Amino acid sequence: MSRALLPLVLALAAAPPAAQAADESLVIVSNGETVGSLKIHTQGNRVAVDYRVDDNGRGPKHHEDLVLDPSGVPTSWTIHGTSLMGGTVDESYAYAGQEARWKSQADAGSQAFARPPLYIANDDSPYALALYARAAMGRPDHCLAVLPSGRVCAQAVRTFALGSGKAALPVTAWRITGVQLNPGYVLLDTTGRLAGVFGPGADGTTIRAGYEAQVPMLAKLATELETARALALQQQLAHRFATPLRIRNVHVFDPVSGTRSALSTVVVMRDTITQVLPEDPAAPDPADETVIDGQGGTVYPGLHDMHSHATLPSGLLYLAAGVTATRDMGNDNAFLQDLITRVDAGQVAWPRIVPNGFIEGRSPYSARFGFIPVSVDEALKDVRWYAARGYAEIKIYNSMNPDWVAPIAAEAHRLGLKVTGHVPAFDTPDRVIADGYDSIAHINQLMLGWILQPGEDSRTPLRLTAMARAGSLDLAAPAVQHTVGLMQQHHVALDTTASILEQLMLSRAGHVPPGQEDFLGHMPIGFQRYRKRSFVTLPDAAADAAYHSGFAKVLETIGMLHRAGIVLLPGTDEATGFAVQRELELYVQAGLTPAQALRTGTLDAERFFGREGQLGTIARGKLADLVLVPGNPVEDIAAIRRPRLVLRGGVAYFPSEIYTALGIAPFTTPPPLHPAKEALASQDAGLTARSAFGYEIADHAD
Template sequence: MKKLLLESLAASLLLAVPASAFAATERLSILSNGEKVGTVVVETEGDHAVVDYRVDNNGRGPKHREDLTFGEGGVPIAWTIKGTSLMGGTVDESYRWSAGRAQWISQADTGSARAKRPPLYVVNDDSPYAIWVYAQAALAQPDHSIAVLPSGKISLEKLQTLTLGDGAAATKVTAWRLNGVQLNPSYLLLDKDQKLFALFGPSADGITIREGYEASVPMLARLGGELETGRALDLQRKLAHRFDVPVRIRNVRIFDPETGRLSPLSTVVVMRDTITQVIADDRLPAPEDEVLIDGEGGTVYPGLHDMHSHATLPSGLMYLAAGVTATRDMGNDNSFLQNLLSQIDSGQVAWPRIVPNGFIEGRSAYSARYGFIPSSIDEALKDVRWYADRGYAEIKIYNSMNPDWVKPIAAEAHRLGLRVTGHVPAFDTPDRVIADGYDSIAHLNQLMLGWILRPEEDSRTPLRLTAMSRAGSLDLNSEAVQKTVRLMKQRGVALDTTVVILEQLMMSRAGQVPMGQEDFLSHMPIGFQRYRKRSFVTIADKAQEAAYQSGYDKMLETVGMLHKAGIRLLPGTDDATGFSVQREIELYVKAGLTPAEALRAGTLGAEEFFGRTDRLGSIAQGKLADFVLVPGDPTKDIAAIRRPRMVIRGGAIYFPSEIYSALGITPFTTAPTIRAATKVAERDGGGDAVGFGYGEHVDED
């Protein structure tokens, strides 16, 4: 009887406790290319939440624990994050609002602000749950937008409602787009209780979804593609300017990558996507039925190339704004890239030209989830043929590939007319992959590791980057180094360098603006700014800091040595901002190339590698109109390439100032002065006639 009374009393007490006081657990899976690579586990009790976030993909991934206390309007009043970041660096961040004062400490900065009510703080090391926190705070506002700390504003946009799952598991969710945190928007699904159901994008890479609904990932990738494509189409219609009449660009000096010199003041005439005239000392009146653009003494040069990119749909506009008109995609979600190539070919979306590489990885605990991961050599050869049938230019081999498979894969690729590139697989060497058929090597560190690592060391881990701290003691005149250089020269093996991403990793220091990003970072969304101002590697002491500096210096010395040895250098970034391409060219100059030599490598040199110099790579009559207008003379000061005023790609004219404004970025330059053709309308990206629409850029005279 006593036991029954106690149970009855306990039941009565439970009924009296608010539901919000019970502990609740949310579990989400993170998938990439159809495979689970991480988890998010959220434990919530009342106004308190603890988040465990873990990712293991490609031998790396963030692993940290968040502790949040929520206040008014679902805005955190306390938030701590502890663990490790993408490359294993320490994460130790804290935020607190109390008595009208907000204070925070992170790798990016330390600060405080007065606020009568809890403001929304954007963390330095976020997670899918953090994105949900931001969305919830914006959703609580009448206009779905909210100011954030340390600075900026974010907004939430409702898109559509749908149902995921079948039968009893069917769940009605709403799709939202969150803008203003990072460079690209985030797409979320919220359920009827506004809980996080999924975080997704336009590919199957890195989709977060509620546990038990993983089968919906392909559909979410399609939805993400549709939503982001709709946004891209709107931006293309707004930003791509096309004309049915010649466009005459006057008062410009033309960079010739063959000679490395600039022309006298000249005129370039473009009709649709072709350069029809290059005129020196043009003194005739401009025809009134042409569009006239005044270059004001600036320089035009062929569009830059990113020879190591991984395309995303939003990155196209960023590339174009930076003067990048061609890329080499070095591995992607295959279905996403195929769809993107079709969209680019049809002119639907703004993007540089893409030369696609087919990604093939070996199976291991460290596998990268891109492209194909064959389980046998026969499967690998079948994958090569799949890529060949779809017009891919190269096969890219990755870290976990069986070294014994490289030679037959390369032979099959060559038989089908494809080149071979990639990382040096773990426990393999640069000399062997060159002998086995590599036509180029991806990343400077992948080459240098062959001279640095011991045979038993595993380059599938972050060691492939952190071991560069040992490079300072490397003797570039040693036989091991020079043997590899001789092999590269004998076989015509190129190197896509990606020096810029190595700089960002090796020289990153908490609280500091990264080297080479001083003039653009403050223009970017707050989340992007804060993430870049952090250490991506662990700096334990002064000796380790000096080792990374020494390794960085040796890296630049190696680039200079390879250039002098006649090795073709292909500027690449492994990034997608466009700014990084500009910095890669600058680093070539820092390594000892002249500005003209560096600019040649990023323009004509890349097209020589592609075999397209008959139509691209220089500004000449009959070639395709892919070029950039900048103020100043980049052959004297390579930093001039950081200020494009106009970019032409495939007959479409883009003004970077317009692109940046549309993407929520403070512009760096202004558009040139334009005179519209008399009684001639502009065509938008879809080809329909519309008003000229340039506002202050139009010279009405």
């Protein structure tokens, strides 16, 4: 922390815990439009918070009551309302008699403490981040242990004036880590009152009412702060080699044959695979090469997330999971252009990005990014904007006028772009296929065409909750098979995003969601608890059973489409990489073999992009995007959950290092690495035992 920040930090730490004004009003802004509000009423040590978001037909809506101790830490905290998708929120926390008790969707418990601990709410609002910041910045190192577990830290990163002239408000931006995967940024004024919440961990930008014009500036600040963090992490975690990199003692997965080779050696120089050879156990390690011992593991091409929405921090999470390529299915256009530039320059850690241009229609349910044209002519202009900037596809969203789809698709195809997206409200899969879709986004968007009744509005959460009806769907019905026939005839692919459907349909309060048992306990406490909830309303056992039956039909549909020859694109609509691994596991549950599932996530994705000459298999002359795991994913697809080494264009990342840097407990250890003797002798090579790799390396074998 700079000396310039110190006086303000000390003043904030000494400020009263609750805002002095009786009422505070903040708004939530997304893509230039107000989508929610945050009202805070303070009287003495009592705080009441009303939080409401309506964005893209969904959003949390709840009321909070808090009682704060003299240091600003809650001794009582209740939260009642609904969460993102309408699930019930009924959370309570209390500290009395040196005992803390809590109950939330995620968990319940009690623990003895000599003084009130800081409780991390499960269903919180932006107000909570200010509360956490004030509690942490009062500690000498600005960090403190929290309840139910974990550690939260606050770092002052920038002091500036919000607004100008008489309205100028001095604020400090604090970076909060340890709650969620991504850091959050909170603005506090000189009295410790909340002025804003922004950044990659925020749901929109929360800003004090009257300062909405400052939201673009905060977006720019978030980019600056996160970019600086990403640049530093890339310097710390990306390993480049001046010598050939020889990966020995590995089996190589071939997506074409679906088989795994005998023990082999793969050699990489810069970003290219230069050799794939049978392993020779008697051959010594070349003294002028860097050698990694794969210890009998499996090397396969990098995985793909065919439905992502990029954020700056998610790149490292993708790479750690073995994901080396993504298809961005809609984003803030300026942000994505800047990110692609930085990724291509090697400045930040990210998989390869294939961008899709997002075009939405205007309605009360509109998603707030990309373009929202007001006429078909404007929509065609937007298509041309995307084409000029190298976008691969146009993505059409829920509120699009169905009559505009055909002209948008025609213009996209004229310019060499594919077309994908949701099935717009009051449209049908059959019609969008006829109008020019090359792929459909989300298996529920496909299945809704067989489930919804005429007039039902898929712009609302119904596009997800209606999947509870899927259990009774007859996949042999003429309507279903007609759509499948159209997909075959027009070569229409499907990006499935089954893993996010599984999370929404099958997550239950107090339980680890299916498929997340393997990793959730490694994550920051806020992320863990948020996942252990019911995302849908479950009034009775019949509703619970309907969602389980509906998801079973989703898997059955995936299997049916695979047998029909429909190209499946494993997308997730998430950003951790863990969901990509789960997507392929779900393919296996749907009836694909592990080798077939792994092929969809490697070679089939590259064939969809038209890049199979460069990527998708491990062969001489191809780009070095590959993953090393222990075990055999051809026999057990779960082996892909444990990458030890990931190469993205020849740049090496060790997942254990990434997870440690991000506050996640690692899952594996790095493979043994033997640096080239010439690298050890050269200061310029930068390959010393600890500064380059962060872990002990083995002695070079003569």
